[in-house]
Amino acid sequence: MALTLFNDPFMNEMERTMNRMMTGFGMPSTRPTGTTMDIFRPFTTGTATTGTVSMPMDIIETPTNYELHADTPGMMPEDVKVELHEGVLTVSGNRQMARQDKDPQGKVWRSERSSYNFARSFTLPENVNTDNICATIDKGVLKVCIPKKETEPKVEPKRITVTGA
Known part of the structure; x- marks a missing residue:
């Protein structure tokens, strides 16, 4: 018995609705007219299997630095x-x-993992120390730490007593 992909009409309608919604939010569509697209694939500007992804990132500000966090599954430094x-x-x-057509156990029926490139650019504020920026990858999460410059202590206004001559 051969494996076949079930064509569910509900999923087809849901896919069309999701694609209309994504396009409405300004996200690029890689789907040529008349073909299907996996809505769980990263948004790309290239082909359906490779391309440039707009990598989602968290931007966090602490009292001493800014941090950028991004998921980088399976990537090395x-x-x-x-x-x-x-x-x-x-x-x-x-x-x-x-890509592989066969694994040690037999034939690969479906391969959905893809190669992709990503790039994001950020204009840094004036109060950062660009000499000490560091980046690490730990358990598939990229963390870029951008330290703030040491600020000069604020000088509090001093009240001068006025006396008569």
């Missing part, structure tokens, strides 16, 4: 680049997936 040029921090990377 050498797959990610963090660059600073004229006050603009760019985080980019490349995820490569080797």
Whole structure:
């Protein structure tokens, strides 16, 4: 008995609705007219299997620094680049997936994991110490730490007593 993909009319209608909604929010569509698209695939500007992804990131401000957090599943530190040029921090990377037609147990029926590139740029505020920016990947999460400059202590106004001559 051969494996076949069940064509569910409910899922087709749901897919069309989700694609209309995503396009309405300004997200690019990679789907050529008349074809189907997996709505759970990262949004790309390239083909359906490779392209450039707009990587979602969290931006966190603490009293001493700014932090950028991004999910980078399966990536190693050498797959990610963090660059600073004229006050603009760019985080980019490349995820490569080797396609295979057969695994040790037999035939691969479906391969949905894909290769992609990503890039995000941020204009940094004036109060950052660009000399001490650091980046780490731990358990599939990229964390870029951007320390703030040490601020000079605020001088409190001093009241001067006025006396008569």
